[in-house]
Amino acid sequence: HETPLILPSLLAADWSKVGSEVARAEEAGAQWLHLDVMDGAFVDNISFGPQMVGVVRKASPTMFLDVHLMIHRPDHYLERFLKAGSDNITIHVEARYDTSVADTLKRIRAAGKQCGLALHPDTPFDAAIPYAHMIDLLLIMTVVPGFGGQPFMEKETMPKLEAARDYRDAHGLKYHLEVDGGIYASTAPIAKRHGANLFVCGTSFFGPSDARTAMTDLTASVA
Ligand code: DX5
Ligand code: ZN
Numbered sequence: 001h002e003t004p005l006i007l008p009s010l011l012a013a014d015w016s017k018v019g020s021e022v023a024r025a026e027e028a029g030a031q032w033l034h035l036d037v038m039d040g041a042f043v044d045n046i047s048f049g050p051q052m053v054g055v056v057r058k059a060s061p062t063m064f065l066d067v068h069l070m071i072h073r074p075d076h077y078l079e080r081f082l083k084a085g086s087d088n089i090t091i092h093v094e095a096r097y098d099t100s101v102a103d104t105l106k107r108i109r110a111a112g113k114q115c116g117l118a119l120h121p122d123t124p125f126d127a128a129i130p131y132a133h134m135i136d137l138l139l140i141m142t143v144v145p146g147f148g149g150q151p152f153m154e155k156e157t158m159p160k161l162e163a164a165r166d167y168r169d170a171h172g173l174k175y176h177l178e179v180d181g182g183i184y185a186s187t188a189p190i191a192k193r194h195g196a197n198l199f200v201c202g203t204s205f206f207g208p209s210d211a212r213t214a215m216t217d218l219t220a221s222v223a
Contacts, residue, residue, distance in 0.1 A: 004197050004222040006215060007034040007066060009180070010056065011047060011148045012202035018052075021206070022059040028215040032064040034180070034200045037081075039071035042095055043146035050080040057085030064088070066137075066198075068118065068180065070145045072096040075104040082111045090116030090139050090178075093127050105134045116178070120145060121156050125163040135175050137198070138164050142191065143181025148202040152182030158194045165195030185221035192222045 008030050013021035025033055035053055040046040053067060067086040071077065074091045075098050081089055089108050093101055101117070108115035116137030117128055121144055128138055140161045143150040157179075164177055178198035179191040188199050201218055208214045 002197065004192060004199065004219075005032055006030065006205065006218045006222075007032045007178075007198060007200045008205040008211075009034040009036060009148065009200050009202035010052075011036045012206035014206070018055055019059040022056055022063065024211045025205070026060055026063060028205075028211040029219075030063070030205075030215065032066050032198070033060075034066045034068060034202075035086075037067060037069045037071055038146065042072045042092065043070045045146045050077070050084040053081060053084035053086055066090070066116075066178075068116075068139065068200075069095075070118075073098055075099045075107070078104060078107055082108070082113060086113060088114040088116055088137060090118050090137060092118045092120065092145075093131070094120050094123055101131060102134065105131060109134075116176075118145075118180075119160070121153050125160045125167065128164065129167070132167065132171065132173055132175070137176040137178055138168075139178045139180055140164060140196070141181055142179045142183065142187075145181070150182055152184075152187040152190075154187070154190060158190065161191065161194040161196060183218075185217045188218060188221045 008025040038045045038047040064087045066088045068090045105115045114136040117135050118139035142157045177196045179196045180200035184204040
Protein backbone atom coordinates (compact mmCIF):
# COMPACT_ATOMS: atom_id res chain seq x y z
CA HIS A 1 0.00 0.00 0.00
CA GLU A 2 3.00 2.34 -0.22
CA THR A 3 3.01 3.38 -3.89
CA PRO A 4 0.80 6.44 -4.46
CA LEU A 5 -1.56 6.17 -7.42
CA ILE A 6 -3.66 8.81 -9.18
CA LEU A 7 -7.09 7.46 -10.19
CA PRO A 8 -8.94 9.49 -12.81
CA SER A 9 -12.68 9.50 -12.03
CA LEU A 10 -14.86 8.86 -15.06
CA LEU A 11 -17.60 11.05 -13.59
CA ALA A 12 -15.68 14.13 -14.78
CA ALA A 13 -14.90 12.76 -18.26
CA ASP A 14 -16.69 13.73 -21.48
CA TRP A 15 -19.32 10.99 -21.81
CA SER A 16 -19.92 11.79 -25.47
CA LYS A 17 -16.62 9.98 -26.10
CA VAL A 18 -16.11 7.58 -23.23
CA GLY A 19 -13.80 5.26 -25.16
CA SER A 20 -11.34 7.99 -26.08
CA GLU A 21 -11.51 9.47 -22.56
CA VAL A 22 -10.48 6.08 -21.16
CA ALA A 23 -7.66 5.99 -23.73
CA ARG A 24 -6.63 9.51 -22.69
CA ALA A 25 -6.37 8.39 -19.06
CA GLU A 26 -4.42 5.31 -20.11
CA GLU A 27 -2.01 7.30 -22.28
CA ALA A 28 -1.47 9.74 -19.44
CA GLY A 29 -0.25 6.78 -17.37
CA ALA A 30 -3.28 5.89 -15.25
CA GLN A 31 -3.27 2.29 -14.06
CA TRP A 32 -6.51 2.46 -12.11
CA LEU A 33 -9.73 4.18 -13.19
CA HIS A 34 -12.44 5.16 -10.67
CA LEU A 35 -16.10 4.62 -11.61
CA ASP A 36 -18.85 6.28 -9.55
CA VAL A 37 -22.16 4.45 -9.50
CA MET A 38 -25.05 6.50 -8.05
CA ASP A 39 -28.64 5.32 -7.64
CA GLY A 40 -30.58 8.49 -6.85
CA ALA A 41 -31.46 7.06 -3.42
CA PHE A 42 -28.27 6.46 -1.45
CA VAL A 43 -27.04 9.75 -2.92
CA ASP A 44 -28.95 12.63 -4.47
CA ASN A 45 -27.73 11.98 -8.01
CA ILE A 46 -27.93 9.30 -10.70
CA SER A 47 -24.89 8.39 -12.77
CA PHE A 48 -24.54 5.01 -14.46
CA GLY A 49 -24.70 1.29 -13.81
CA PRO A 50 -23.03 -1.97 -14.80
CA GLN A 51 -23.49 -1.27 -18.50
CA MET A 52 -21.03 1.63 -18.31
CA VAL A 53 -18.54 -0.57 -16.44
CA GLY A 54 -18.80 -2.99 -19.36
CA VAL A 55 -18.24 -0.19 -21.89
CA VAL A 56 -15.10 0.92 -20.06
CA ARG A 57 -13.88 -2.65 -19.77
CA LYS A 58 -14.34 -3.05 -23.50
CA ALA A 59 -12.44 0.19 -24.14
CA SER A 60 -9.54 -1.03 -22.01
CA PRO A 61 -8.94 -4.70 -21.28
CA THR A 62 -6.02 -3.90 -18.93
CA MET A 63 -7.06 -0.87 -16.84
CA PHE A 64 -7.79 -1.74 -13.19
CA LEU A 65 -11.44 -0.75 -12.70
CA ASP A 66 -12.16 0.62 -9.23
CA VAL A 67 -15.95 0.67 -8.91
CA HIS A 68 -17.42 2.86 -6.17
CA LEU A 69 -21.01 1.84 -5.45
CA MET A 70 -22.96 4.73 -3.96
CA ILE A 71 -26.14 2.67 -3.97
CA HIS A 72 -28.51 0.89 -1.62
CA ARG A 73 -28.69 -2.91 -1.87
CA PRO A 74 -25.22 -3.30 -3.46
CA ASP A 75 -25.49 -7.02 -2.62
CA HIS A 76 -28.54 -7.31 -4.87
CA TYR A 77 -26.67 -5.79 -7.83
CA LEU A 78 -23.26 -7.33 -7.11
CA GLU A 79 -23.16 -10.06 -9.77
CA ARG A 80 -23.91 -7.56 -12.53
CA PHE A 81 -20.97 -5.37 -11.53
CA LEU A 82 -18.66 -8.37 -11.25
CA LYS A 83 -19.73 -9.66 -14.63
CA ALA A 84 -19.21 -6.24 -16.23
CA GLY A 85 -15.48 -6.39 -15.44
CA SER A 86 -14.90 -4.66 -12.09
CA ASP A 87 -11.51 -5.32 -10.47
CA ASN A 88 -12.33 -3.70 -7.14
CA ILE A 89 -15.79 -3.07 -5.79
CA THR A 90 -16.23 -0.61 -2.93
CA ILE A 91 -19.46 -0.59 -0.96
CA HIS A 92 -20.69 1.93 1.61
CA VAL A 93 -21.02 0.91 5.24
CA GLU A 94 -24.09 3.22 5.49
CA ALA A 95 -26.05 1.56 2.66
CA ARG A 96 -29.03 -0.79 3.10
CA TYR A 97 -28.34 -4.48 2.47
CA ASP A 98 -30.57 -7.48 1.83
CA THR A 99 -27.81 -9.50 3.51
CA SER A 100 -24.96 -7.65 5.21
CA VAL A 101 -21.77 -5.70 4.64
CA ALA A 102 -19.63 -8.68 5.71
CA ASP A 103 -21.46 -11.10 3.43
CA THR A 104 -21.12 -8.73 0.47
CA LEU A 105 -17.37 -8.24 1.04
CA LYS A 106 -16.94 -12.02 1.21
CA ARG A 107 -18.80 -12.50 -2.05
CA ILE A 108 -16.56 -9.99 -3.85
CA ARG A 109 -13.45 -11.81 -2.66
CA ALA A 110 -14.95 -15.20 -3.46
CA ALA A 111 -15.30 -13.95 -7.05
CA GLY A 112 -11.54 -13.33 -7.06
CA LYS A 113 -11.88 -9.54 -6.97
CA GLN A 114 -10.73 -6.91 -4.51
CA CYS A 115 -13.18 -5.32 -2.11
CA GLY A 116 -13.37 -1.93 -0.48
CA LEU A 117 -15.42 -0.22 2.19
CA ALA A 118 -16.35 3.46 1.97
CA LEU A 119 -17.11 5.91 4.76
CA HIS A 120 -19.29 9.00 4.29
CA PRO A 121 -17.68 12.14 5.83
CA ASP A 122 -20.13 11.89 8.77
CA THR A 123 -19.31 8.25 9.54
CA PRO A 124 -16.61 7.66 12.17
CA PHE A 125 -13.70 5.29 11.52
CA ASP A 126 -15.08 2.98 14.24
CA ALA A 127 -17.79 1.87 11.79
CA ALA A 128 -15.09 0.22 9.65
CA ILE A 129 -13.34 -1.67 12.45
CA PRO A 130 -15.50 -4.83 12.26
CA TYR A 131 -14.52 -5.17 8.57
CA ALA A 132 -10.92 -3.96 8.71
CA HIS A 133 -9.50 -7.49 8.38
CA MET A 134 -11.72 -8.30 5.36
CA ILE A 135 -10.95 -5.40 3.01
CA ASP A 136 -8.35 -4.51 0.40
CA LEU A 137 -9.22 -0.82 0.46
CA LEU A 138 -10.78 1.73 2.77
CA LEU A 139 -12.27 4.76 1.06
CA ILE A 140 -12.42 7.89 3.17
CA MET A 141 -14.83 10.23 1.37
CA THR A 142 -13.45 13.76 1.46
CA VAL A 143 -16.70 15.31 0.18
CA VAL A 144 -20.36 14.38 0.70
CA PRO A 145 -20.82 11.72 -2.01
CA GLY A 146 -23.01 12.51 -4.99
CA PHE A 147 -21.27 15.16 -7.07
CA GLY A 148 -17.89 16.01 -8.50
CA GLY A 149 -16.32 19.43 -8.12
CA GLN A 150 -16.91 19.96 -4.38
CA PRO A 151 -14.29 21.33 -1.97
CA PHE A 152 -12.02 19.00 0.03
CA MET A 153 -13.29 18.59 3.63
CA GLU A 154 -9.93 18.68 5.33
CA LYS A 155 -10.91 19.36 8.95
CA GLU A 156 -13.76 16.84 8.96
CA THR A 157 -11.92 13.95 7.32
CA MET A 158 -8.17 14.06 7.92
CA PRO A 159 -8.31 12.95 11.58
CA LYS A 160 -10.33 9.94 10.42
CA LEU A 161 -7.84 9.10 7.68
CA GLU A 162 -5.05 9.20 10.23
CA ALA A 163 -7.03 6.97 12.60
CA ALA A 164 -7.54 4.49 9.73
CA ARG A 165 -3.81 4.45 9.00
CA ASP A 166 -2.81 4.08 12.65
CA TYR A 167 -5.28 1.26 13.19
CA ARG A 168 -4.06 -0.55 10.07
CA ASP A 169 -0.42 -0.25 11.01
CA ALA A 170 -1.02 -1.22 14.65
CA HIS A 171 -2.88 -4.38 13.58
CA GLY A 172 -0.59 -5.54 10.79
CA LEU A 173 -3.31 -4.98 8.16
CA LYS A 174 -2.66 -3.95 4.58
CA TYR A 175 -5.67 -2.11 3.17
CA HIS A 176 -5.12 0.77 0.76
CA LEU A 177 -6.30 4.17 1.95
CA GLU A 178 -8.21 5.99 -0.77
CA VAL A 179 -9.45 9.58 -0.76
CA ASP A 180 -12.21 10.77 -3.08
CA GLY A 181 -13.50 14.29 -3.58
CA GLY A 182 -11.79 17.66 -4.01
CA ILE A 183 -8.38 16.12 -4.72
CA TYR A 184 -6.01 18.48 -6.56
CA ALA A 185 -2.23 18.94 -6.54
CA SER A 186 -2.90 21.34 -3.64
CA THR A 187 -4.93 18.94 -1.47
CA ALA A 188 -3.46 15.53 -2.37
CA PRO A 189 -0.27 16.14 -0.32
CA ILE A 190 -2.42 16.85 2.76
CA ALA A 191 -4.21 13.53 2.30
CA LYS A 192 -0.89 11.78 1.69
CA ARG A 193 0.49 13.15 4.95
CA HIS A 194 -2.46 11.62 6.79
CA GLY A 195 -2.02 8.20 5.20
CA ALA A 196 -3.69 8.11 1.77
CA ASN A 197 -2.04 6.21 -1.10
CA LEU A 198 -4.91 6.18 -3.65
CA PHE A 199 -6.05 9.57 -4.91
CA VAL A 200 -9.28 9.83 -6.90
CA CYS A 201 -9.12 12.80 -9.24
CA GLY A 202 -12.20 13.84 -11.21
CA THR A 203 -12.15 17.54 -12.04
CA SER A 204 -8.39 17.85 -11.48
CA PHE A 205 -7.64 15.13 -14.04
CA PHE A 206 -10.37 15.43 -16.70
CA GLY A 207 -10.83 19.22 -16.35
CA PRO A 208 -7.54 20.34 -17.93
CA SER A 209 -7.23 19.76 -21.68
CA ASP A 210 -3.76 18.24 -21.28
CA ALA A 211 -4.18 14.98 -19.36
CA ARG A 212 -0.47 14.15 -19.37
CA THR A 213 0.40 17.41 -17.63
CA ALA A 214 -2.47 16.93 -15.17
CA MET A 215 -1.18 13.44 -14.37
CA THR A 216 2.42 14.66 -14.04
CA ASP A 217 1.41 17.48 -11.67
CA LEU A 218 -0.83 15.26 -9.54
CA THR A 219 1.77 12.48 -9.38
CA ALA A 220 4.51 14.95 -8.43
CA SER A 221 2.33 16.37 -5.65
CA VAL A 222 2.27 13.02 -3.83
CA ALA A 223 5.75 11.75 -4.76
C1 DX5 B 1 -18.20 12.02 -5.56
C2 DX5 B 1 -17.50 10.92 -6.32
C3 DX5 B 1 -16.13 11.27 -6.75
C4 DX5 B 1 -16.04 12.38 -7.76
C5 DX5 B 1 -14.88 13.25 -7.39
O1 DX5 B 1 -19.42 11.55 -5.09
O2 DX5 B 1 -17.41 9.76 -5.49
O3 DX5 B 1 -15.41 10.13 -7.23
O4 DX5 B 1 -15.86 11.95 -9.10
O5 DX5 B 1 -14.88 14.39 -8.18
P1 DX5 B 1 -13.89 15.59 -7.93
O6 DX5 B 1 -12.48 15.04 -8.06
O7 DX5 B 1 -14.25 16.55 -9.01
O8 DX5 B 1 -14.14 16.11 -6.54
ZN1 ZN C 1 -16.01 7.95 -6.04
